Every structure is written in C-alpha cells, then in structure tokens.
Amino acid sequence: MPGMNEQNSVQQPLVEELVRLGWSYVPGKELDREHEQVFVESEVAAALARLNPDVTDEPARASEIVKKLRTLTFAVDDEGLVETNRDAAGWLRGLQPHKFVGADSFRPVRLIDFEDLSNNRFVVSDEVSYGSPGAKARFDIVLWVNGLPLVVGETKTAFKQKVSWLTAANEVVDHYEAKYAPFFTTNVFSFATEGRELMYGATGAPVEHWMTAGPAKEHPMLADVLEAARWLLAPGTVLKLLSSYTLFENPDDNSGVASLRKLIARYMQFDAVELMVARAHAGQSRRGLIYHTQGSGKTLAMVFAAGQLLQDPKLANPTIVLVADRIELVRNAWDQFRTTNMPRLLAPSTARELHDLLGRQDRRGLVFTTVHKFAGAMANLNTRSNVVVLVDEAHRTQEGNLGLTMRAALPNALFFAFTGTPIAELDRNTFA
Numbered sequence: 104m105p106g107m108n109e110q111n112s113v114q115q116p117l118v119e120e121l122v123r124l125g126w127s128y129v130p131g132k133e134l135d136r137e138h139e140q141v142f143v144e145s146e147v148a149a150a151l152a153r154l155n156p157d158v159t160d161e162p163a164r165a166s167e168i169v170k171k172l173r174t175l176t177f178a179v180d181d182e183g184l185v186e187t188n189r190d191a192a193g194w195l196r197g198l199q200p201h202k203f204v205g206a207d208s209f210r211p212v213r214l215i216d217f218e219d220l221s222n223n224r225f226v227v228s229d230e231v232s233y234g235s236p237g238a239k240a241r242f243d244i245v246l247w248v249n250g251l252p253l254v255v256g257e258t259k260t261a262f263k264q265k266v267s268w269l270t271a272a273n274e275v276v277d278h279y280e281a282k283y284a285p286f287f288t289t290n291v292f293s294f295a296t297e298g299r300e301l302m303y304g305a306t307g308a309p310v311e312h313w314m315t316a317g318p319a320k321e322h323p324m325l326a327d328v329l330e331a332a333r334w335l336l337a338p339g340t341v342l343k344l345l346s347s348y349t350l351f352e353n354p355d356d357n358s359g360v361a362s363l364r365k366l367i368a369r370y371m372q373f374d375a376v377e378l379m380v381a382r383a384h385a386g387q388s389r390r391g392l393i394y395h396t397q398g399s400g401k402t403l404a405m406v407f408a409a410g411q412l413l414q415d416p417k418l419a420n421p422t423i424v425l426v427a428d429r430i431e432l433v434r435n436a437w438d439q440f441r442t443t444n445m446p447r448l449l450a451p452s453t454a455r456e457l458h459d460l461l462g463r464q465d466r467r468g469l470v471f472t473t474v475h476k477f478a479g480a481m482a483n484l485n486t487r488s489n490v491v492v493l494v495d496e497a498h499r500t501q502e503g504n505l506g507l508t509m510r511a512a513l514p515n516a517l518f519f520a521f522t523g524t525p526i527a528e529l530d531r532n533t534f535a
Contacts, residue, residue, distance in 0.1 A: 113298040113325065114229060114243055114258040120329045121227045125338050126246065131231035134247075138232045138239060141176045141286050144169050146224060146250025147214070153222060154213040157203050164203045168212055171201070176285035184284045185307040185363050189351045191289045195251070196346055215248055217346050223249055225338045233286050240283045246341065251289045253341055255279065259297040268302045271295035272310045280307065291345045292367050294335065299323040301331040305349070305367040314369050334370065347411050348373055350403075350443045366443070371395070372404040379408050379519050383491070384417055390518040401521050402439045405493050408519070409469060410445065412491050421489040422461070424470045424516075426509070432495055437471050445469060454478055461485045461512070477509040484512035494520040 122128050136143045148165035151158045158164045172194065179187045193199045197217075200209040216222035226247040233240050244256035257271035257279075272295040280287055287293075287306055294303040294316070300323050304313035316331035334340055348368035368376070375393050382391050395401045409423050427433045433450070440448055447468025451457040454476040460466045462484045474494075490513050510518070 110258075112260055113296060113328075116325060116329065117256070117258065117296070117332060118227055118229055118244065120332055121244075121246070121336055124333060124336065126225045126227035129226050129228050131228045131242075131245070134226075134228055134231070139235055141233070141252065141288060142169070142172065143226075143247060143250035146226075146247070147172070148250075150214060150224065150249035151212070154216055155210075157206060157210060161203075161205075167203060168201065168214075172289075176288045179284040179288060183363070184280060184287060185351070185365050187284075187288055188290060188306045188365060189363065192345070192349065192351075195253075195289060214251065215342065215345075217342055220338060220342070223338075223342075233283055238282075240279055240286070242279070242286075246336065248338075248342070252286060253289060253291045253345065254336070255287070255290060255293045257293070257295045259295075266297055268295045268297050268300045269310060271297060272302060272304065272313050276304070276308075276310050291341060291349065296328050298325045298328060301328045301335065303335060303367075305365040307365055308367075317370055340373075344368065344373075348376070348407055350406065350410075352442045353444070354442050366403065368403075368407055369400055372400050372407055375404050376408045376411060380411055380415070382519075383412060383415070383517055389516070391520070393519065393521045395521060395523055397523055401495070401523075402436055405436065405495075405521070406440055406443055406445065408493065409440070409491075413446075413469070418489045418491070420467050421491055422465075422467050422470060422485070422487070423491045423493065424461070424472065424513075425493045425495070426472055426474050427495040428474050429496075430473060433471050433473055436495065440469065440471075451476065454480075458484060458512075461490075474505045474509060477505055477512060480508055480512040482511040483514060486515050488515040488517075490516035492516050492518045494518065496522060 118128060134143055135145050147169055148162070151165040151168055152162050175187055175191055194212070195214055197211050197213045197215070199212060201212045202209045228245050228247065229243060231242045231245040233242065242255050243258045245252050246254035255275065257275050259266045259268070259271045275293045275295060290306045292303050292305055294301060295313070296302070301316040302313045303316055304310065316335040320327050344367060350366045352364050352366055354362065354364065379391060382388060393404070405425065412418055412421060412423060425436050427436065437448065437450060448471065449460060449466060449468055450471045451460055457470070457472050457476040458480050460470060465485065492513060
C-alpha cells in the first residue's frame with residue numbers, strides 16, 4: 104500500500120493509544136539524556152525527591168542512588184542480564200535499603216509509587232537511541248516511569264507478508280538484549296507487534312516463551328493490537344506486573360546447575376489472581392473456581408496468588424494451604440514454589456503432623472498437603488478467616504468425605520479451586 108510504512112501504520116497508532124492510556128509523549132530525541140545514558144537521570148532524581156523524605160530534605164542525596172543504579176548497568180556483562188535485572192527489580196520495588204551520607208540509619212528507597220500512581224511520571228518515547236557513536240541501537244518505543252526504561256517495544260509493518268511479530272521479537276532478543284544489555288537493566292518486559300498480534304516476553308526470555316497479550320483472534324487486526332495494549336501497556340498494568348507478577352526462578356537443569364530465569368504472568372494468570380485477591384477482600388463469598396486449560400500455567404498462577412495473599416495487609420499474615428489428591432502433584436507444586444524462592448514452605452509428612460500444624464501450632468506460611476491427610480481431622484480445627492486454601496484438580500479433590508472433612512476443619516477459610524475438567528451433574532458438582 105503506497106505511503107504506508109511501519110511507523111505510520113503501526114508505531115504511530117500505538118503511541119497515540121498509549122497517550123490515551125495516560126502516558127505523556129516525549130520524542131526520543133527530546134529526552135533529557137545523552138545516548139550513552141540508560142536513564143533519564145534528571146527524572147530519576149526528581150522522583151527520588153518526591154518519594155523519599157531524606158532526599159526531599161537534601162536533594163543532592165539523589166546522586167547517591169543514581170550512582171548505584173548506574174553501577175548496576177555496568178555490571179550486566181559480568182553478572183548477566185537476568186541476574187542484574189533481578190537486582191534492579193529490588194530497587195524498583197522499594198526493597199533495597201540505603202543509608203544516605205549523614206543519615207543515622209538504613210531506610211528503603213522508593214523509585215516508584217505503587218499506591219498513588221499520580222506521584223509517578225509516565226512517558227512514552229519513540230525512536231530512542233542508545234549506545235556510543237558507531238554502535239547505536241534505536242528502539243521503536245520505550246515506556247519510562249520516573250526516568251527508568253521499564254518497557255521496550257519493537258514494531259514492524261503490517262503490509263509485508265514475510266514479516267510477523269516474531270521478526271520483531273527476534274530483533275529484541277537476539278540483537279538488542281544481546282548487544283545493548285545495559286538498557287534492559289530495569290526492563291520489566293518487552294513487546295513486539297506487526298499490527299496484527301501483540302506479544303510480550305520477560306527480560307532474557309527466548310522468543311518461544313513470549314506470550315500473547317489476550318485471547319488469540321481468528322483474523323487479527325490493528326484494532327485487536329490496540330485493544331490488547333489497553334491492558335498490557337496501561338500504566339497500572341505495567342506497575343502491577345513489576346510489583347506482583349514477576350518472579351525469578353532457579354530451576355535445576357539435568358546437570359544439577361541452577362540457571363536463573365525471569366517469569367512474568369500471562370494474561371489469564373493475571374486475570375485469575377486479580378479476581379482471587381478481589382474475592383479475598385470482598386468479605387462475602389468465600390470461594391471461587393478457576394477453570395483452566397492444559398498448559399495455561401495453573402501452578403504458576405498459584406505462586407502469583409500466594410505471593411500476593413501472603414503479603415496482603417488485609418489478610419494479616421495468613422496461612423495458605425495447597426491441596427492436591429496425588430503426592431506427585433504436591434511435589435510438583437512444592438518444586439515450583441521452591442525454585443521461585445517463596446518463603447515459609449511447610450510439607451507435613453503425616454495427617455497428624457498436618458492437623459498439629461493447622462491446629463495446635465496455628466502455623467502461618469505455605470502448607471503443602473494431599474487431601475487425604477485431612478482424614479480424621481476434627482471440625483473447627485482452625486477457625487481463622489485468614490486461612491486460604493488453594494485446591495488443585497478440584498473435580499477429583501473435593502468429591503466425597505475428604506472434601507467435606509477438609510471444609511469442616513477450616514470453616515471460615517477462603518477456598519479457591521482449580522480444575523481443567525469441571526463437572527456439573529446431579530450427584531457430582533465441582534462448582535458446589
């Protein structure tokens with residue numbers, strides 16, 4: 104089509120949609136930074152002064168944090184991209200304490216306000232250059248929060264049949280992350296689109312692990328990309344993915360050597376967990392059923408849910424019980440939680456030990472068990488309302504006396520069940 108190219112057919116409409124979502128548009132060439140700089144350091148310093156009383160009182164202290172962030176970008180080549188990205192995530196989430204010069208103690212440093220989004224500056228830029236003369240990258244779209252590049256997007260034209268989102272994603276993974284890794288130090292995720300599909304992937308993830316930002320469409324169009332962007336690229340979603348839906352996993356490979364990788368939620372995991380957290384806050388209905396397809400990442404959804412619920416101040420240090428009907432399923436769930444460094448994991452080996460943990464000891468944290476260990480449990484074993492039960496394979500686990508015994512033992516608990524095969528018959532009903 105004459106006159107139509109990557110920029111005006113895909114990139115420009117996407118930038119315009121991002122502005123409607125709440126991002127302020129600043130062309131890449133007008134950003135207050137040199138091409139060799141990863142951050143817009145003046146914006147980082149301004150955010151530090153807004154969000155940290157120590158810096159508000161003495162603005163010059165911002166340089167201490169900017170220097171530490173800059174040092175992180177220098178460490179990428181030695182430490183590795185994902186490892187450095189994990190360290191940067193600690194800073195971004197406000198989990199990294201720092202003792203300012205002249206201060207009397209260490210205090211957490213806030214780079215981003217996750218509670219009041221209006222305290223942040225959200226900027227979308229196009230054609231962002233990074234690198235030194237003769238070795239520069241030019242990113243199609245970059246999303247900045249308080250001067251920190253959190254998202255990189257690569258767009259391609261929709262009018263070339265041999266070009267797809269995969270072409271753009273390969274460029275991000277094989278070229279940009281490989282050759283310009285420091286720019287991805289604070290990256291939450293990257294996205295790619297050719298105007299038909301919008302795909303995204305965690306920092307350092309191979310393209311085969313990239314995911315669609317919404318349900319697949321039979322005949323996708325640019326309108327579908329813009330619809331998906333309204334979820335994935337909204338300021339609130341980007342910050343939620345950073346704060347609550349990103350994990351770093353140390354899976355054991357066949358050699359027994361752990362290799363760090365970054366995991367980010369799929370759209371269906373995000374939606375399911377958001378509904379679970381909302382239900383936990385509602386105070387009325389105390390249960391929910393999640394119907395999932397095979398391979399949709401059910402166990403990882405449980406990890407994201409447990410991570411949020413454990414830290415939820417409204418639940419006040421809960422106990423989360425993960426229940427399955429087979430030892431193998433319990434072991435698989437345990438391994439997923441263990442490799443993502445979830446805290447306070449308990450796996451009672453006998454029914455008596457489970458009853459003691461939940462009853463007499465009233466333990467908090469994560470408890471893994473088969474439903475069979477509830478056999479013989481007394482009614483009202485634990486009557487706290489901040490017990491959360493995550494049930495796997497609910498179409499099997501909750502039928503018969505064991506399911507009834509479990510619910511009687513934990514009468515005030517929140518129950519969230521997962522199943523790929525819901526049953527609705529006269530004598531068996533997963534929903535009930």
